[in-house]
Amino acid sequence: MSLDNLASNKPVTVTTFKVLALLPAFFLVSTSAMAAIEVGAGENVTIDPTDPISDYVVKDGGILNAGAVTTQSLTIQTGSTLNIDGATVNGNPGFYGIQVSDSQATIRRATVTADTRALWVARPPSSTQGSTVEATDSRFLGGETGALVTGLSTLTLTNSELRGTNAGSIGLDSRGGDVRALAGTLISGDSAGVRMTNDANGLGTNTLLLDNSTVEGRSGPAILVEGGVLGATIQVQNNSVLRAADGTLLKVQGASSAAMNVVGSALEGNVQVLQNSTVDLSFHGGSMVGDILRESGSTANVTLNNGSSFTGRLNNSNLTLNQSSLTMVDNDRIDNLSMNDGIVNFGTPGAVRANRQLEVGTLNGNGIIAMQGNFQTGASDLLKADTATGSYELAVNASGKDATSPQPLTLVQIANNHAAFSLLGGRVDVGTFEYDLEERTNATGGTEYYLNPTTRLTSGAQSVAALFQTALTVSYGELKSLENRMSELQADDKRHGLWVRSYGNKWNVDDGSSGVGYRQQQQGFTMGADTRLGDSPWTVGMLAGYSKSDLDLNGGTSAEVNSYYFGPYFGWLNRDTGYYVDGALKFNHFRNESKVRMSDGKRAEGDYSNSAVSAIVEGGRNIDLGDGWFAKPSAQVSAAVIQGKNYHLDNDMEAEGDRTHSLRTKLGVMAGRSIDLGNTQVRPYGRVAVVHEFASNDNNVRVNGNTINTNLSGSGFEAGVGLTASLSETLRLDVGIDYAKGKNVEQPVAVTFGVNYQF
Numbered sequence: 150m151s152l153d154n155l156a157s158n159k160p161v162t163v164t165t166f167k168v169l170a171l172l173p174a175f176f177l178v179s180t181s182a183m184a185a186i187e188v189g190a191g192e193n194v195t196i197d198p199t200d201p202i203s204d205y206v207v208k209d210g211g212i213l214n215a216g217a218v219t220t221q222s223l224t225i226q227t228g229s230t231l232n233i234d235g236a237t238v239n240g241n242p243g244f245y246g247i248q249v250s251d252s253q254a255t256i257r258r259a260t261v262t263a264d265t266r267a268l269w270v271a272r273p274p275s276s277t278q279g280s281t282v283e284a285t286d287s288r289f290l291g292g293e294t295g296a297l298v299t300g301l302s303t304l305t306l307t308n309s310e311l312r313g314t315n316a317g318s319i320g321l322d323s324r325g326g327d328v329r330a331l332a333g334t335l336i337s338g339d340s341a342g343v344r345m346t347n348d349a350n351g352l353g354t355n356t357l358l359l360d361n362s363t364v365e366g367r368s369g370p371a372i373l374v375e376g377g378v379l380g381a382t383i384q385v386q387n388n389s390v391l392r393a394a395d396g397t398l399l400k401v402q403g404a405s406s407a408a409m410n411v412v413g414s415a416l417e418g419n420v421q422v423l424q425n426s427t428v429d430l431s432f433h434g435g436s437m438v439g440d441i442l443r444e445s446g447s448t449a450n451v452t453l454n455n456g457s458s459f460t461g462r463l464n465n466s467n468l469t470l471n472q473s474s475l476t477m478v479d480n481d482r483i484d485n486l487s488m489n490d491g492i493v494n495f496g497t498p499g500a501v502r503a504n505r506q507l508e509v510g511t512l513n514g515n516g517i518i519a520m521q522g523n524f525q526t527g528a529s530d531l532l533k534a535d536t537a538t539g540s541y542e543l544a545v546n547a548s549g550k551d552a553t554s555p556q557p558l559t560l561v562q563i564a565n566n567h568a569a570f571s572l573l574g575g576r577v578d579v580g581t582f583e584y585d586l587e588e589r590t591n592a593t594g595g596t597e598y599y600l601n602p603t604t605r606l607t608s609g610a611q612s613v614a615a616l617f618q619t620a621l622t623v624s625y626g627e628l629k630s631l632e633n634r635m636s637e638l639q640a641d642d643k644r645h646g647l648w649v650r651s652y653g654n655k656w657n658v659d660d661g662s663s664g665v666g667y668r669q670q671q672q673g674f675t676m677g678a679d680t681r682l683g684d685s686p687w688t689v690g691m692l693a694g695y696s697k698s699d700l701d702l703n704g705g706t707s708a709e710v711n712s713y714y715f716g717p718y719f720g721w722l723n724r725d726t727g728y729y730v731d732g733a734l735k736f737n738h739f740r741n742e743s744k745v746r747m748s749d750g751k752r753a754e755g756d757y758s759n760s761a762v763s764a765i766v767e768g769g770r771n772i773d774l775g776d777g778w779f780a781k782p783s784a785q786v787s788a789a790v791i792q793g794k795n796y797h798l799d800n801d802m803e804a805e806g807d808r809t810h811s812l813r814t815k816l817g818v819m820a821g822r823s824i825d826l827g828n829t830q831v832r833p834y835g836r837v838a839v840v841h842e843f844a845s846n847d848n849n850v851r852v853n854g855n856t857i858n859t860n861l862s863g864s865g866f867e868a869g870v871g872l873t874a875s876l877s878e879t880l881r882l883d884v885g886i887d888y889a890k891g892k893n894v895e896q897p898v899a900v901t902f903g904v905n906y907q908f
Contacts, residue, residue, distance in 0.1 A: 185222075188213050188229070196220065196236075204241065207231060207252075222263075225252040233259045233287075245269050246291065249280040259287040267291035268311070270298040270326065274349065277301060279326075284309050293318055295336065300325025300353025306334040306362075313338040320364070322346075325353020330362040341373040341400075342366045342393070345381050345407070355381040359389040370397035371418070374426075378405040385435075386412040393418055398439065401426040401447075411435035411457075419461075422447040432457035432473070441466045453491070460497075470516060480506045488514035488539070495520045495530040498546075504528045512537040512563075517573060519544040520560055522600060524552035524579050529600075532561045537568035543586065544573040545600065547747035549609060549800030551580030551853040555602035558584075566596035578607035578748040580802065581855040606665065608706040609753055609802045610852040612743040614665040615700050616708050617806040617850045618658070618859035620791045622669060622894070623698050623712050624737060624763050625813070626654040628787065630675040630901055631692060631718060633885060635731040635767070636781075636819070637873070638679070638688055638720045643907035646690075649676040650903035657895045658861075665859065667708075671698040679718070688720040692733070705746035713738045727771035737761040743798060755798035763789035763811075777823040785815040805851040809859075812843040817867065832873040840865050842891065863892025869899070881905040 185204035188194045188211035195214040196205075204221045207213045207229040215223075217235035222244050225231045231247070231254035240246040240263030247254070247261055248269040261267045267289035272279045279301030288310045289295045295311030295318075298304045304326060312335070313319045320338030321328060325348030336342050342364040345355045355378055364371045371391040374381050383399070385391065391398040398418035401407045406427040416437040422428045423444045430441075431452040440462040443449045449466035453459055453473030460476040468475060468483050470491025477495050486493075486509045495505045498519060512534040518541055522529035543560055561570055570586065577584040577600055584600040591597045606614070630650040638646070651674045660666040679690025693715040700708040718733035742756040769783030791809040798804070817838025824831050841864045850857045869887030876882065883903045889896035 185224075223247045224250075225254060226250040228252060230254070231256070233257060235259070238262070240264060240267070246289065249282050251276055251278050252280050254280075254282045254284075256282065256284040256287050259284070260290075261288065262290045264292045266294045266297050266322075268296035268304075270296065270302040270304050272299055272301060277352065279303065279353075283307075288312070290314050291318070294322045295320045295338065297322040298324065298326030298328055300348030300350065302353070303327045303329075305329045305331070306336075307331045308333045310334065311336045315339065316368075319344045321357075323355055323357065324348045325351075325355050327354060327356045329358040329360070330364075331358075331360045332362070334359075334362040336362070336364045337367060338365075338369075339367045340369040342371045342391075343373065345372070345374045345378055346376040347378055356384075357382070358384045359386065359391075360384075361387040361389060363390040363392060365390075365392040366394060366397070368394050370395065370400040370421070372399045372409075374399070374401040374405045374407045375403040376405065377403055378407070381405065381407040383407060383409040384412070385409065385414050385416070387414065389414045391416055391418065396439070397421050399428065401428050411437065420449070422449045432459070437461070440464065470514075477505055477507060482508040482510075484510045486512050488512075488516035488541075491516035493518045504530050506531045506533065509534040509537075511535065512539070512568065514539045515541060517542050517544050519546075521546045522558040522560070522577075524548055524550075524555070524558070527554075527556045527558060529558040529560055531559065534561075534563050536565045537563045540569045540571075542571055542573040543598070544749060545577045545584075547578035547607075547749045547751065547800070549580060549753060549798055549802035549853075551582070551855070552602070555579075555582070557587075557602075558600040559597055560586075560600065561598040562591065562595055563597075564593070564595045570598045572748075574748040574750065576605075576607075576748045578609060581607060581610045581852045583607050583748070606852075606857070608702060608747060609743075609745045609798055609800065610855075610857065611665050611667070611702050612700075612706050612708050612745050613755075613798075613802070613804040613806075613852050614850045614857045614859050615658075615667045615702060616710065616741045616743060617791075617794075617809065618665065618848075618861065619656075619667070619669055619698060619700060619708075619710060620739060620759075620761060620809060621789060621811050621861060622654075622656050622658075623671060623696060623710055623739070624735070624761060624789050624791070625787070626652070626671045626698075626899070627673065627675065627694060627696055627712065627714055627737075628733070628735065628763065628765055629654070629887075629899060630694070630903070631677075631733050631735075631765070632731075632767070633871075633883065633901055633903065634677065634905075635718070635720055635733075637881070637883070637905060638722070638731075643879075645678075645680045646905060646907045647676075647678050648903060648905040649674060650901055652696075652899070652901045654899045655897050657897060659893045659895075665857065666703070668701040669698055670701075671696055673697065673712070677718070679720075686722050686724070688722075690718050692716055692718055692735070707744045709742045709744075711740040722771075727773070728769075729771065730766070730768045732766040733764065735763045735765075737763070745798060745800070747800065751800075753798045753800035753802070755796055755802070755804070757794050757796035759792040759794040761789060761791040763787065777825075779821060779823070781819040783815075783817055783819070785817075787811075787813045787815075803853050807849045809848045813840060814843070815840045815867070828877075830875040832875075833871070834873075835870045836868070838867045840867060840889070840891065861891065861894055865889060865891030865894075867896075871901075879907050881907065 188207040190209035193212040215236040219237045229252045233256040238261040246263035246267040285307040292315040320336040321343045371393040400421040402423040408429040419439040427448045436458045438460045452469040457473040467485040469487045474492040520530035572586045654671040656669040673696025675694035677692035698710040716735035722729040745753040765787040767785040789811040793808040819836035821834025867889040871885030873883040887899040
């Protein structure tokens with residue numbers, strides 16, 4: 150042992166003492182003899198491995214330093230200082246490990262064991278000066294208590310462990326103290342991880358900070374607040390954990406009150422509020438899964454902020470949701486529910502469950518209330534409130550199945566209503582048809598909001614019908630490029646040709662009688678090769694191509710058709726009279742996909758493949774009007790048969806499409822002039838035509854067994870302009886723009902661009 154400022158070792162005073170449990174913040178001399186080495190005023194003692202293992206008492210401002218040594222019980226009192234770095238402290242049988250009273254200690258890399266309290270941070274009963282202990286990378290293992298901290302004292306733990314080791318032990322016994330557990334600290338006890346009670350003199354604030362640390366109760370609650378404590382404060386932050394074998398994270402009893410703030414941490418377990426106690430729980434970016442078990446006469450206030458969530462039962466608590474969410478797990482009651490952009494979920498979203506009921510005393514604010522209904526049985530979740538103010542959107546799960554017997558579903562009942570309720574998304578999709586939210590006065594004079602079925606098609610039904618319907622516009626859009634090629638054959642005396650055409654088409658289809666409206670954009674290309682049969686008037690060829698059509702329906706629903714096609718074509722031309730006949734046969738394979746945005750915001754998808762065959766024949770005459778002018782009256786007949794198909798969406802919607810038939814006639818005239826510009830010849834033209842679609846009235850689609858007619862029959866017209874430019878004897882370019890309007894369909898623009906090589 151070395152003593153600063155002394156030339157040689159000095160005899161130490163031997164004293165006898167024993168700590169009485171009845172005076173937790175002080176120690177008295179007793180008749181039990183135990184030798185201890187004293188460090189007094191002005192002394193600065195450092196223990197090294199050559200010193201005997203002993204108890205130490207440091208008092209009156211003395212300083213004790215301990216390195217990597219082993220000692221017995223240490224008592225630091227009356228303004229003294231303890232510095233430990235690497236020591237092992239083994240408390241005497243029946244005694245504490247380290248007591249710091251009205252003093253301070255810095256403890257690093259220590260292991261402290263004791264039969265009673267491993268660490269005692271205290272003050273004399275009559276003193277208003279507490280102690281301060283900072284422990285880092287250390288372990289405190291006490292049979293009764295890992296550490297006891299009295300009022301006005303502070304304990305800071307960094308990456309350390311407090312453990313009560315025996316049955317019925319406490320990890321941390323805080324009696325008005327200020328405790329901070331940081332950076333991976335573990336506090337563990339058997340009957341409770343942390344117990345917070347009053348200081349014997351009623352001093353101190355009882356505060357606990359957990360920062361990236363853990364508190365566990367091995368057979369009892371994680372944190373116990375009792376004995377009439379008022380205003381205990383608990384901060385749980387930075388991924389800290391509360392763990393309890395009995396499932397109770399926080400238990401407040403004995404007319405006590407506590408406020409627990411959870412920041413950036415996820416809790417799993419219950420909170421008990423018993424014996425006329427009060428708990429204020431607040432969350433900031435935190436979560437809890439568990440129940441508030443509130444005994445009659447006690448109060449629980451829960452506030453969720455900044456994206457926090459609570460999943461469980463509140464049992465007549467008060468709840469405030471500030472941009473946060475509550476998920477119910479059973480029927481529940483909330484005394485006062487205040488929402489500020491909050492969300493109340495009647496069960497885990499998307500989970501299959503029984504219908505739930507939430508009773509609220511006073512409802513105010515604004516937010517979303519997410520509910521479910523059983524459209525097969527007519528049962529639904531129910532919100533009941535005594536008084537309601539504010540505005541709320543009801544989010545109700547959509548379904549791909551139709552209700553067996555459509556009927557109203559009551560969602561909200563308010564005895565004294567001053568609030569406004571609406572549907573999130575404006576509708577609820579139920580199979581083929583939508584439901585609307587309506588309001589009525591019930592038999593007791595209160596207000597009810599209920600879902601009522603309509604005859605409007607859901608987004609899923611529209612998508613299904615549109616896909617079957619659009620096959621015709623896809624097929625005829627592809628034939629347009631071939632029509633332009635046939636016109637070139639009649640104006641050219643070359644024997645062979647290779648060509649490719651790209652095209653883009655738009656269609657706007659009105660709702661019409663079917664209730665299916667959409668916007669279609671088609672892009673694709675066709676390529677082909679043809680040859681004249683000797684000196685005959687006949688030309689034959691083969692075409693192939695691909696197109697992609699995107700359908701845009703209401704509410705974010707879309708569909709896509711990928712079309713692959715090929716087929717032969719022919720042309721006959723009498724060059725003396727100008728009469729001609731053209732024709733083609735085209736075979737298609739469609740790959741169709743629906744992407745449905747349902748009323749609840751969820752996505753449903755489905756896909757299928759089918760095939761089609763179409764044919765076109767056109768006859769007319771090329772008339773030379775002189776001076777390069779020409780006219781070409783024509784008549785055209787086209788037909789298509791598209792394979793029917795059954796498929797389903799992944800929201801359980803079933804779709805069945807009939808075989809589609811189409812017969813279309815067109816009477817038109819093209820006129821223009823050939824202009825010679827030396828090395829280049831250009832041929833501008835214009836054309837108009839009247840069109841009539843004889844589509845069969847039985848072109849139907851059945852969605853969940855409900856029939857939707859999708860024919861596009863009716864009359865219309867087409868108009869267009871174009872230009873062909875011969876850059877040489879073998880190379881020709883052409884471009885065309887068209888517009889068309891029918892009964893329920895408009896083609897605002899159709900653009901083609903082609904390159905032809907003739908030889």
